[in-house]
Each structure stands twice: as structure tokens, then as C-alpha cells.
Amino acid sequence: MNIRDFEYLVALAEHNHFRKAAEACFVSQPTLSGQIRKLEDELGTALLERSSRRVLFTDAGLQLVEQAKKILSEVKQFRDMASDQSGAMTGPMHIGFIPTVGPYILPRIVPKLKEQFPDLELYLHEAQTQQLVHQLEEGKLDCLVLASVAETAQFKEIEVYSEPLSVAVPCEHEWASLEEVDMLELNGRTVLALGDGHCLRDQALGFCFAAGAKDDERFKATSLETLRNMVAAGAGITLLPKLALPKEKIKDGVCYVRAVNPEPTRSIVVAYRPGSPFRARFEQLAETIRQQLQA
Template sequence: MDLTAITLTELRYLVALADTGHFGKAAAKCFVTQPTLSTQLKKLENNLGVQLIERDPRRARLTAVGQQIVARARVILEQIHAIGDVALGQTDPLSGEFRLGVIPTLGPYLLPELLRPLERRFPRLRLTVVEQVTATLVDELLAHRLDAALLALPIEEEGLETLALFDEPFWVLTPKHHPLARRKRVREQDLEGQTVLLLAEGHCLREQALSLCTQSRAEVAADFRASSLETLRHLVSAGYGCTLIPELAVPRLRDPHTVVRPLTGNRAHRRIGLAWRRTYPRPEAVSSLGQFIREQALQCGVGSIRPSTMAAVEQTQTRGGVR
């Protein structure tokens, strides 16, 4: 076994193969030819003296020892990545590569307001955005495939820190001739007995809306579980019930057949924040990004955090190492 002969390139190829499960796709991801990638991985196996990959014509699978080595390879590559980031961050905290996750009920409505100003403020930042549901984003964070994630709080996950950014109010979207459409505002208790459409399982907005519906004694529509807010809009427009939507989505979900009304009550909002690994080497980057997102949210009219909860927010920020 010659460990000194192992290269970072070989580890990158192995991780790419683990992520794609296919030699051709892994080669494309690494911008090399398939024979080059295959040769380097075979060399890695020879140097380690173990078989890392089960090869068949359709798919490449890692052996048990291969899976263990990939897990360690990810950590090594992350640390190499961190060395460069630490050096770069001495002069510009939010620069270099940054991989940001975002939940689907936030990304389409906040990112268009965020990305161009972010490019102008931080021209040396190379941002990659990944849109997934909360559970997947948490897994990606813990696997070192994301640097931070923009999602709804709270997140109770050992190994992660969070930073609260702003509270986003909920609105009620109803058919045009729905009884609630006649109100200027809808109270939580007004939802009692109303049919409410929800997103499918896996979306954090579903869990928040479900909790609110339970407290308000609303009737959850069991026959429909939408995959997006856009699908919910079409169902509401067709008269199947009403739904809850976050405020940033309101301008993009209006149509002639629906009405939106602000929802009032103690649970009529969600808290948006950033999550990142406790061991992440660039907390200054998270702080800079969080402050910038707060500024942009203010411009969109949703930048405040309710005063009654500011103490908890400050405690969360301090625990996460962000001042």
C-alpha cells in the first residue's frame, strides 16, 4: 500500500463516481474523458490494495470499503476547499465558491430579488444554488455538499447552527367567490371548518400549515397533495378550497379567479434563516450573506422579526458564532 501516491484528483474522481453511479457521468462532471477517470480510479484501487468499485455495464456501485473511503475523501476535499477559502476570506469574507441550498417555497420568490444585487455587492463570489426540501438540504449540509441553506426555522439537528433572518407572514389564497374573500383580513379562527389545500409531505410549509390548521380546526383536503405552490394556486382557482401561501409568493400567485388576504394570529408567519455546519470554517461568510439577505428582505417588505422573539434570535446568533 503506497498512500503517498494517492492524489486529490483520484479522490475527486471517486466522489464524483459515488455521486453519479456512472463512469461516463462522473467523467463529464470532472471534465475528463471516461478512460482517464477509469484509469485513475483503478490506480487508486491498486495503491490501496482493495476493490472500491463494483463494475457492471449499466451502473458502478461502491463496495462497502469504497463507501467508507468516499466518506473520508469528502472530508479531505472539504478541508482542502476550506484552506483556500480561509486564505481568500482574509481579504473578502464572501468570496470564492459558495454552495447555497434553498427550499422550493422560498427560492422562486426570493432569489430573483436577491441574485443580481448579490453579484454587484460581492463580485468575487461564485454562487451555486441548489433547490430541495428541508430534509434533503440538511443531509447535503451534513455531507459537506452545501455550505449553507436558506430555509424555515427551527431546525433541530445536531451539528448544525442557525441564524434567524426575517419573519415571513402567511396569506390566505381563496377562490374569488369564497366566503373568506369578502374579508379584508382573515383571522386564524376564521379558518375553522374551511377546506385547506396543502403541499405534499416533505415540504416544511406543509408541516407549518398543518399545525395551524389543527389549531384552527380547519379541514385539510386529503385528496390533494400538491408538489408546488403553483399547483396549489391552480387547485384554488378551480374552487377546491383555500390555501396558505408565504408573503413573498403573493405577487406571483395572483390570478383573476383567486383572492389573497393577509392572515392574522400568533402562528400566521414562518421564520426564515440560514443553517450551516457547526464546523464550517467560514462563519464570516455566513454572517455577510445573512446580513445581505436581511437587507434585501427589507426591500421586499418582509424584513422584520417580531419583537417578542428578538431575544431568542439574538441567543441563536450568538450560539452560532455570528455577532
């Protein structure tokens, strides 16, 4: 039994297909199949149901897959600690971004990171919070750049910046001439929001509900740009984070008005596993983001 056997087992569970699992592990299908059977013999228990044409794990197999994932995560951390204790910005770094942050900061920070740290290999992943959290737990990502929410409480966090949310209204809206609008003015109004799975949906609606507003259940956007276009079309109003706003107060049929009393905000953080040896790297990443946002 060795680490490679665990990799074969986890790959088979993830791909649910012998050929695809073998390709992911860069071995032939007979090699992977043979090693799985050898592992079963060594353990003295069946991991798969051999009578089925599909890949079906036994109860014991499912339990051992989960344990194998934990072992592989620990092995990765062990290797990371051995390869780099200095926090130097070199080698691979897998970073996850949520869709309401990534598009607005990546164009600013990627060129700077490449300029400052030419030996740093960036691997950038964009997904919703729940998926990113799962990937960070499994060791597939090194850190996340996202809004601090309940799901990230298990991780260490480095605060990067506090981001206010502004009210976006059609340019002909009664608030378009205002410099700011009291959140209580949303009382009784219906607001547009992102779809389920976006942490910004829950955060924005939390502020809106507290003010007495209602969610427009007829529409759920997949992106901030869709929300913006719906506002421009006169379909409603919404809250948008500062980084997603243009420099102009009014642009492309949308007017952006500062929200006050209270000012809705979200905290953007770099999150990482408590046992990671790369806090110095993550601190540098957070500082680079801060510098580029202030530039």
C-alpha cells in the same frame, strides 16, 4: 494515494458509470479506471466487483466512499480558510434556496448583490429542504436560505426575517370581505397543501391541524403557484407566505386574508456549517436580503 484519487472514487459512486465519472473529473475513462485499480492495489482491498458489467461497490468500497466524501469536505474547508479569512464578498458562493423562498427573493437580491459585490460569483441552487441539507453537509453548498426546521438544527443559523402566512380563499368565499380571520375558523374545514418534501407543507398543516382543519389528501401541489391557481379555481383554501402574495388584497380570483389568533409564521434563516470560516459573508447575505425586503 492523493486527493485526486478520492475525487475519482466519489465521482464513480455518484455517477455509477465510469465514462460519466471520468467526464465529471475531466479525465479519460482509462485514466480514472487505472487510478481506481491503483488505489485498490495500494489499499490491498477490492473496492469494486470486477465480474459485474455494472458499477457495484464492495462493502469495503462503500465505506471508503463515505470516508472519502468526508476527507474532500475537510479539504475544501481547509482551502477556503486559507484563501479567505477576511469575509470579503469575493469569489464563488454556492447558495441553496427552497422553492417557497427562492422565486420570491432572488429577483430582489441578485441585482443588488451584483451591484454591491461585483467580484462575487453567485451559484444558485433550488431544491427541497432534505436535498439542500444533504448538499450542505457534503460541502457542495456554502449556505442555505430556507425556513428553520428540525433538519437544520445541526447547522448555525442567522435569522433573516419572520414571515407570516395568510389565508388564501376564492374571491367569492365568505371570508373574502374580511380583513382578518381567526385560525379557529378553520376548524372542520379542508385545506389544500404542498406535496411531501416541502417544509412549508408541514409548517402550514401544523397550524391548520392545531385549529382543527384537515388536509385535502386528494391533491398535493408541487408549487405555491399551483396552490394559488387551485384556490382561484374554487378547489379550496390554503395558507400562503407573505412574500408570495401580491400587493392587492384580491387578484386573479384569489383573496388574501390575514390569519390571527395565532398568526401563523415561519422563520427564514441563512444556515451554514458550524466550521465554516465565512460567517461574515453569510451575515452580509442575510443583511442584504433584509434590506431588499424592506425597500
